[in-house]
Amino acid sequence: xxxxxxxxxxxxxxxxxxxxxxxxxxxxxxxxxxxxxxxxxxxxxxxxxxxxxxxxxxxxxxxxxxxxxxxxxxxxxxxxxxxxxxxxx
Numbered sequence: 441x442x443x444x445x446x447x448x449x450x451x452x453x454x455x456x457x458x459x460x461x462x463x464x465x466x467x468x469x470x471x472x473x474x475x476x477x478x479x480x481x482x483x484x485x486x487x488x489x490x491x492x493x494x495x496x497x498x499x500x501x502x503x504x505x506x507x508x509x510x511x512x513x514x515x516x517x518x519x520x521x522x523x524x525x526x527x528x529x
Contacts, residue, residue, distance in 0.1 A: 459526070462505075466520040469513045482516070489514030500524050 442452060442464075451467035471492055475485045489512060500507040505524045511517035 460528075461526070462524040464522045466513070466522060467518075469520060472513050485514050496522065 442450075446452070449468070449470060453465045453467065454463070455465055456463040469489075472485055472489065475488055480488065493507065493509065497507045503524065503526075505526045508523035508525055509521065510523065511519060511521040513520050
């Protein structure tokens with residue numbers, strides 16, 4: 441799902457990969473760094489990150505999953521915990 445280049449740039453660590461869960465920790469976010477360099481406030485970065493995650497939510501939906509974000513760099517956490525979860529109906 442993610443190219444080697446993307447894995448390298450975001451410093452991804454795949455924690456779990458099953459039919460129902462894809463758990464990835466991102467240890468670096470070039471988006472947050474760019475927004476910081478532009479002088480964005482912490483609140484602006486949180487909002488921009490939420491907007492940027494719309495693409496990830498779309499990816500999750502296309503696979504019949506939902507996106508959970510228990511931690512994000514934009515919120516001051518050490519890593520972004522990206523969780524694609526297939527919900528049982």
